Amino acid sequence: MNDFYKEDLAFIHDVGFADYALKSAPGILEILRKSNIYQGLIVDLGCGSGLLTQELAKAHYQVSGIDISESMIAIARQRLPDIQFQVGSMLQVDIPKCHAVTSVGECLNYLFDSEHNPQTVMRLFGRIYQSLFPGGVFIFDIAEPGQVPPKITTQGFTKGEDWIVLVEKQEDAERSILTRSITSFRQVGEYYRRSDEVHYQQLYQAQDVAKKLQQVGFHVEISHKYGQFHLPKAHAVLIASK
Numbered sequence: 001m002n003d004f005y006k007e008d009l010a011f012i013h014d015v016g017f018a019d020y021a022l023k024s025a026p027g028i029l030e031i032l033r034k035s036n037i038y039q040g041l042i043v044d045l046g047c048g049s050g051l052l053t054q055e056l057a058k059a060h061y062q063v064s065g066i067d068i069s070e071s072m073i074a075i076a077r078q079r080l081p082d083i084q085f086q087v088g089s090m091l092q093v094d095i096p097k098c099h100a101v102t103s104v105g106e107c108l109n110y111l112f113d114s115e116h117n118p119q120t121v122m123r124l125f126g127r128i129y130q131s132l133f134p135g136g137v138f139i140f141d142i143a144e145p146g147q148v149p150p151k152i153t154t155q156g157f158t159k160g161e162d163w164i165v166l167v168e169k170q171e172d173a174e175r176s177i178l179t180r181s182i183t184s185f186r187q188v189g190e191y192y193r194r195s196d197e198v199h200y201q202q203l204y205q206a207q208d209v210a211k212k213l214q215q216v217g218f219h220v221e222i223s224h225k226y227g228q229f230h231l232p233k234a235h236a237v238l239i240a241s242k
Helices: 008-015 019-034 051-058 071-080 118-131 206-215
Strands: 041-047 064-069 084-087 098-103 132-141 154-159 163-172 177-188 193-200 219-223 236-239
Touching: 008 071, 008 163, 008 177, 008 193, 019 051, 019 132, 041 051, 064 071, 071 084, 084 118, 098 118, 118 132, 118 206, 132 206, 206 219, 206 236
Parallel strands: 041 064, 041 098, 064 084, 098 132
Antiparallel strands: 132 236, 154 163, 163 177, 177 193, 219 236
């Protein structure tokens, strides 16, 4: 579980890419209120460095977080020392009885767990449904096909005061697999340290995911925004209510 979002990339993601979670939070809180969930436990799957978890805690929910990256969880524990965090795959960990489950930032797409396949995803939906109290809600977003034009490799970079990250993206349209090749440089003392990671994502059509959620008993709504925050192209929000 140390192969993804290792120390330097976890740091860069936390300081340089916080907007996605923070801009999603008000819309998620609005969904919770519309679902008449004003208190109780929320389980944040793929919690990363705890940015959304922190916003939920500020709103006086009881929260816990789960992420496959030890480095991300280490940052989350520093940020929120009183919150329970666990290192593990969302496809395998036990999910306690709760009022809501959140998962922000394409977490369901990542092929970090070698057991990721349609059957384990379906089992995850079933476990979440069983864990939720009646009236509970599962709120998450996914990346859909169409991230990168066919037969094209896109390149981009983002930089901060003491770091830079370079990303190449390719999409296999036949298999609906997105590949991100990530090279990061982070200043450590006088020098910059290089780290390389390759992340694979299984891209899903929102309508297909909604059908799977409905099969386990959820009522599902599809959106392309959390409140006022519009997701990037070829992304969708799913709100699955028990």
